[in-house]
Amino acid sequence: MDTFRYYMPTEVFFGKGIAKKKKMLFSQLGRRAYIITYTIPGRHYALEDVKEILEEFSIPYVVETGIEENPSTETVERAVASVQDFAPDFIIGIGGGSPIDAAKAIGVLLANPGKRAEQLFDDSGLQSLPIIGIPTTAGTGAEVTHFSVLTRTSQNTKQAIAPRIFPRYALLDAGYLMEMPLRLSCATSIDALCHCLESYISTAASDLSRSICEIGFSYFSQCVDTMRQVLGNPDLAESVTPYPYEVREKHMMVSLIGGIANTQTGTCLPHGMSYALTQSKHIPHGLACGLLIGEYLKIFKDPVNIARVERAVHLCGFRDVDDFSDFIDRMLLLKDDITPTLEEIKSYAEEFFQQKHRFARHPESAGKEEVLRIYTNSLLKKKH
Incomplete structure (x- = not known):
């Protein structure tokens, strides 16, 4: 048998209504939350649940809904600049791979003031603010990976950032897929x-x-x-x-x-x-x-x-x-x-x-x- 290494530090919770069942997790990560998501047609049930949980614990939050498909380095930097004064303690990525990947990159930049998004492709030693991943699609598995893939507009390509950023928690509820x-x-x-x-x-x-x-x-x-x-x-x-x-x-x-x-x-x-x-x-x-x-x-x-x-x-x-x-x-x-x-x-x-x-x-x-x-x-x- 070949030698191998297995490492996946994200704690996974799976099931119907899991966010509310595990709501105490949100209260353990800090006093201010930054929610990274995108605009979707109809009701955004996952976002509604997260807002309700944060409000129950009196945790102030800011919501960023401008994450596009295949998020760019420019989008990430804009999202970071918009909450500099708010100074969040943790990040909640809600959606498919794009918001969750963006959440990882945003978490790194917020934890390392002065860094630019382009520097993320070279410096593998950077850490991130704690992240909760809540998928509303069933494709990328970004809530349990260390990858954060961004569009490098200047080079007309997509590339994963160098830091390996695993979300602290992943909350998976198939109920959030029902409107897809x-x-x-x-x-x-x-x-x-x-x-x-x-x-x-x-x-x-x-x-x-x-x-x-x-x-x-x-x-x-x-x-x-x-x-x-x-x-x-x-x-x-x-x-x-x-x-x-x-x-x-x-x-x-x-x-x-x-x-x-x-x-x-x-x-x-x-x-x-x-x-x-x-x-x-x-x-x-x-x-x-x-x-x-x-x-x-x-x-x-x-x-x-x-x-x-x-x-x-x-x-x-x-x-x-x-x-x-x-x-x-x-x-x-x-x-x-x-x-x-x-x-x-x-x-x-x-x-x-x-x-x-x-x-x-x-x-x-x-x-x-x-x-x-x-x-x-x-x-x-x-x-x-």
Whole structure:
């Protein structure tokens, strides 16, 4: 058995109404709170619950709702500047990966006055204010990871900051997922599954991390039949996802498990390759990963890796990689059509190939031809 290390210090609480059941946690982190979230249509139930808890304990708070998808360094600095006088003691990140990632970076800058956001990509020793992560989507698992990915506008790319910032607590309640539109449910579900799949294949995987991933695959397989009933209908894209609570709960478990596994192993090629699509075509992160994952799983040559991929897709509830890829394509029908040119695709491949660190976790050698083939077959094939 290979040597491995497992570290995940976030204390996780999971269940219906968990924020109110564990409300004492909020009173233990300080006297002033800074809530980082985004504006959503309809009622923001998680934000309402958190406000009620803070008011019960007479904890003053400021709410930042201006966090965009794929938050930029400029957004983070603006959010920090707006509460300098308020001087919060702890941060509460509510939402998907974007607000929670932003909360981590904001927590670091508030704990280290004078630092600029661009410095976060180089100084790994910086600490953060305590953070509570409360997800309202089921995709990134950011509430249990140490990653904080920001958009570096000046370099036209996304990159994780250097400090490894784990939230102190993660409060997961599938009730907060009940208002998600189907388009968002598809994007986040794909992201969560990609975390599990890429972690499972990663060169940094261990017996323990793969066992964790297999639990995630099992939960996903229990959702497949329900998902098949609604997928492939673009007319439902903006409708509230017609999944029962139990299915939402399983999706949230896949996201949680993907975050835990991803923290131990990192991701493989699809995640790194997806950033070009997010930047150039403004495709949501999960869908960008989904566009690439099916073709990625087909490039392996080593029998051990092929067998590992086949086991993973079987555990997810699919006959083989083609069956899995077809299912993901049905989920991708809920995206806006993209029409990259062949020249654009070649530029994506060229730029990605220059980022050698993106290949570190891929278990086989991969050249420019493989990268170009994944992009080309993924982006130019017909979606039916």
